Amino acid sequence: MFRILFKKQMTELFKSYFINRKTGKLRPNNQIALFILMFIGILAMLSVSFSGLSKTLALNLVPDGYSTLYFELLGAVSIGFGVFGSVFSSYEMLYNAKDNDFLLSMPIKPSTLLGSRLMSSFLLSIIYEAVIYVPAVIEYCRYSGVNAANIVFPGLNLFISAFAVLALTCLFGWFMAAAASRMRNKNTFTILASLLAVGIYYFIMFRVNDLINNVIANPDIIETKIRRFAVPLWLFGSGSQGNLLHFFLFILLTAVILIITVSLMSVSFIRLATANKGLKKKGFRSDSIRSGSKKSALLRKEAGRFFGTPILFLNAGIGLLIGPAVSVIALVKSSALTAALSSLPSKEIAAGLILSAVCFISSIGEITASSVSLEGKSLWIIQSLPVKTEDVLRSKIKLDFILSFVSSGISLLIMSAAFRINPVTAVLMLVAAALNILLVSCIGLMINLMKPDLSWTNEMIPVKQDPPVIYSMLAGMALSALPAGISAALMMIPSYIAVSVSAAVYICALIPVIKWLKNKGTELFSTLQ
Amino acid sequence: MLRIEHLTKIYGDKKAVDDLSLHIRPGEIYGFIGHNGAGKTTTLKSCAGILRFDSGEIFIDGKSIKEQPLECKKIISYIPDNPDLYNYMSGIKFLNFVGDIFEVPQEDRREKIDRYAEMFEIKGDLGDSIQSYSHGMKQKLAVISALIHSPKLIIMDEPFVGLDPKSAFSLKGVMREICDGGGAIFFSTHVLEVAEKLCDKIAIIKNGRLIRQGTMEEVRGDSSLESVFLELEG
Numbered sequence: 191m192f193r194i195l196f197k198k199q200m201t202e203l204f205k206s207y208f209i210n211r212k213t214g215k216l217r218p219n220n221q222i223a224l225f226i227l228m229f230i231g232i233l234a235m236l237s238v239s240f241s242g243l244s245k246t247l248a249l250n251l252v253p254d255g256y257s258t259l260y261f262e263l264l265g266a267v268s269i270g271f272g273v274f275g276s277v278f279s280s281y282e283m284l285y286n287a288k289d290n291d292f293l294l295s296m297p298i299k300p301s302t303l304l305g306s307r308l309m310s311s312f313l314l315s316i317i318y319e320a321v322i323y324v325p326a327v328i329e330y331c332r333y334s335g336v337n338a339a340n341i342v343f344p345g346l347n348l349f350i351s352a353f354a355v356l357a358l359t360c361l362f363g364w365f366m367a368a369a370a371s372r373m374r375n376k377n378t379f380t381i382l383a384s385l386l387a388v389g390i391y392y393f394i395m396f397r398v399n400d401l402i403n404n405v406i407a408n409p410d411i412i413e414t415k416i417r418r419f420a421v422p423l424w425l426f427g428s429g430s431q432g433n434l435l436h437f438f439l440f441i442l443l444t445a446v447i448l449i450i451t452v453s454l455m456s457v458s459f460i461r462l463a464t465a466n467k468g469l470k471k472k473g474f475r476s477d478s479i480r481s482g483s484k485k486s487a488l489l490r491k492e493a494g495r496f497f498g499t500p501i502l503f504l505n506a507g508i509g510l511l512i513g514p515a516v517s518v519i520a521l522v523k524s525s526a527l528t529a530a531l532s533s534l535p536s537k538e539i540a541a542g543l544i545l546s547a548v549c550f551i552s553s554i555g556e557i558t559a560s561s562v563s564l565e566g567k568s569l570w571i572i573q574s575l576p577v578k579t580e581d582v583l584r585s586k587i588k589l590d591f592i593l594s595f596v597s598s599g600i601s602l603l604i605m606s607a608a609f610r611i612n613p614v615t616a617v618l619m620l621v622a623a624a625l626n627i628l629l630v631s632c633i634g635l636m637i638n639l640m641k642p643d644l645s646w647t648n649e650m651i652p653v654k655q656d657p658p659v660i661y662s663m664l665a666g667m668a669l670s671a672l673p674a675g676i677s678a679a680l681m682m683i684p685s686y687i688a689v690s691v692s693a694a695v696y697i698c699a700l701i702p703v704i705k706w707l708k709n710k711g712t713e714l715f716s717t718l719q
Numbered sequence: 720m721l722r723i724e725h726l727t728k729i730y731g732d733k734k735a736v737d738d739l740s741l742h743i744r745p746g747e748i749y750g751f752i753g754h755n756g757a758g759k760t761t762t763l764k765s766c767a768g769i770l771r772f773d774s775g776e777i778f779i780d781g782k783s784i785k786e787q788p789l790e791c792k793k794i795i796s797y798i799p800d801n802p803d804l805y806n807y808m809s810g811i812k813f814l815n816f817v818g819d820i821f822e823v824p825q826e827d828r829r830e831k832i833d834r835y836a837e838m839f840e841i842k843g844d845l846g847d848s849i850q851s852y853s854h855g856m857k858q859k860l861a862v863i864s865a866l867i868h869s870p871k872l873i874i875m876d877e878p879f880v881g882l883d884p885k886s887a888f889s890l891k892g893v894m895r896e897i898c899d900g901g902g903a904i905f906f907s908t909h910v911l912e913v914a915e916k917l918c919d920k921i922a923i924i925k926n927g928r929l930i931r932q933g934t935m936e937e938v939r940g941d942s943s944l945e946s947v948f949l950e951l952e953g
Contacts, residue, residue: 472809472846472847473843473846473847474810474811474836474842474843474844474845474846475846476829476833478811478812478815478845478846479811479814479815479825479828479829479832480815480825481815481818481819481823481824481825481828482815482819483819484819484820484822486819487815487816487819487820488820490812490816491805491808491816494805494807494808494812495805495807498807498808499807566803567801567803568803568804568805570764570769570797570799570803571804571805573768573769574767574768574769574792574795574796574797575792575817575820575821576789576790576792576793576820576821577789577820578789716771717771719770
């Protein structure tokens with residue numbers, strides 16, 4: 191039974207890699223291999239983007255004999271990243287899966303169902319952790335040599351700490367489910383809890399340089415503090431160094447935490463998975479009957495889904511919140527940043543860099559990339575109504591564009607003021623940002639139309655895990671590098687020219703994408719089943 | 720009102736609907752019966768413009784659903800067998816959304832919503848999120864949304880499933896009222912007693928092919944609809 195349920199979980203998570211959604215048939219082996227390679231490639235890219243941290247810490251700690259501290263810190267980061275990456279997925283997967291009622295009505299032990307879902311969560315944890323931890327081990331080996339002990343102990347610790355991540359993830363998930371079961375408005379609670387977690391994550395991210403400098407300057411003090419106040423982390427670091435006693439103590443500690451967590455969850459799983467306090471009754475007021483235009487109705491529908499689906503709001507909307515926050519921080523630290531920019535070979539690069547940074551942040555969450563899949567089983571509504579498919583698709587792009595442009599516009603205005611960008615260039619930056627946002631929105635929609643997933647059992651899958659979201663995010667990030675790239679390549683030309691060239695490139699890319707959406711895209715949407 | 724001519728729909732190598740022809744006139748309630756997987760939903764979805772078909776034609780009020788889908792959809796309503804609605808909306812927001820798409824004037828909309836929401840006893844719940852609705856409440860909301868723009872043709876897939884007896888009774892009354900006003904209804908059902916009492920005409924489909932159609936008297940003769948159906952299904 192466990193195997194069947196686990197297979198079902200895995201199929202849900204990775205079905206797009208194995209099943210062709212158009213035909214419903216298994217993909218040929220070479221296509222599956224290609225998809226898996228792409229998945230590994232994406233993980234490798236993420237790993238590389240995090241490897242800077244390992245490089246800095248390894249360079250400053252390992253040769254000086256602070257290897258234990260090195261593993262303690264990287265362990266903490268990878269466990270933290272693992273927990274942050276999988277906590278909301280686990281919560282959704284465990285307690286909000288749409289097939290919970292169905293499966294619980296079958297002769298399946300709740301513990302078996304729970305176990306199969308925990309197993310998928312464990313795999314997610316290990317993937318998230320490995321993104322940080324694998325480059326950390328590679329960097330460690332660079333300074334302390336490649337030998338069995340340097341690979342085996344840290345490698346085993348990655349595996350064991352994934353259980354610790356699982357335990358922490360489940361503990362948070364259980365706490366969220368328990369708290370949500372007592373709330374009238376689950377959505378608001380989920381959004382607030384998630385925003386808090388995101389806030390903490392970014393607070394740490396923004397302070398990471400200060401923290402690293404502090405560690406490098408005071409390794410002895412930090413290590414003493416860890417030994418005193420974070421014993422599990424100390425055991426982890428020491429175990430990774432080959433201290434057998436500490437290695438086994440870490441295993442024991444992880445096992446105890448995991449057993450307590452799973453026991454706690456088993457006792458309350460059915461109650462929490464089927465909890466329904468009911469939403470707050472609002473009643474009906476006749477003045478709520480209002481009329482509007484077709485196009486505004488379609489836009490309101492898209493906005494309703496975005497703001498009414500916590501997992502979508504948190505994943506696709508995160509860039510909208512980060513952009514203005516980053517620009518405010520940039521404004522506060524403008525003198526230091528201006529000094530840093532003045533060290534660049536040409537002051538003309540600044541505008542391109544700022545524009546790239548704003549576009550990059552905007553591309554973190556892509557609303558259109560899951561907007562077709564999220565129609566799910568309610569697709570029949572829009573297909574049966576007298577509305578042009580083109581208008582439906584346009585409303586999806588419009589929502590993304592409005593929200594992203596407001597956020598990016600605010601960021602650009604603040605940054606332009608902070609870095610004293612001349613008004614003409616600032617206006618051109620706004621135009622280029624608008625074109626970038628439109629292009630990335632259209633690409634997100636295009637990819638989702640090509641690879642829709644209408645048969646999900648949890649919104650988390652199309653919003654967070656399906657390929658369109660990952661592909662469009664990568665496309666958005668790649669496109670955001672363009673202004674910085676052009677500015678760097680044409681270093682001596684005025685910045686407004688570099689920005690204008692970026693805008694021109696975006697327009698050139700937009701034309702075929704819009705043409706595709708109007709022809710092939712509308713056709714694909716009309717025939718979706 | 721609805722003319723289906725030689726409709727054929729193929730899934731892979733299976734003919735879900737095979738050369739099906741039907742004609743539904745204004746004022747008729749047309750029942751569509753058949754075993755599970757016979758091709759009823761495929762036919763209804765094709766008529767509603769949701770599903771592309773391989774060959775044949777469907778005309779709604781003289782217009783081709785292939786050539787003029789928007790014009791056709793303006794005068795029809797479709798209610799599926801499992802009304803998955805927008806859970807993130809409240810009932811009234813959903814009705815406003817449908818009203819906006821059909822460009823129903825505000826006063827007309829208010830009158831319809833008041834009337835049908837009271838009839839189906841859901842008025843007090845319209846302000847609540849659809850997420851909190853039971854299956855029956857969703858079905859009622861889907862029915863109200865289908866009636867809000869006074870369609871000429873309503874296509875319904877198992878419309879009585881999930882409705883309480885009083886609402887089912889009200890729906891039958893509304894169906895008759897629409898047809899008396901010159902509209903038409905094409906609906907599938909497995910409840911043969913309902914079909915027998917409510918329908919002016921009936922069509923029986925088996926393995927994608929229409930095996931019998933006509934007025935109730937023509938189809939059942941002196942027997943009951945149930946015995947004729949069972950005999951035909953063999």
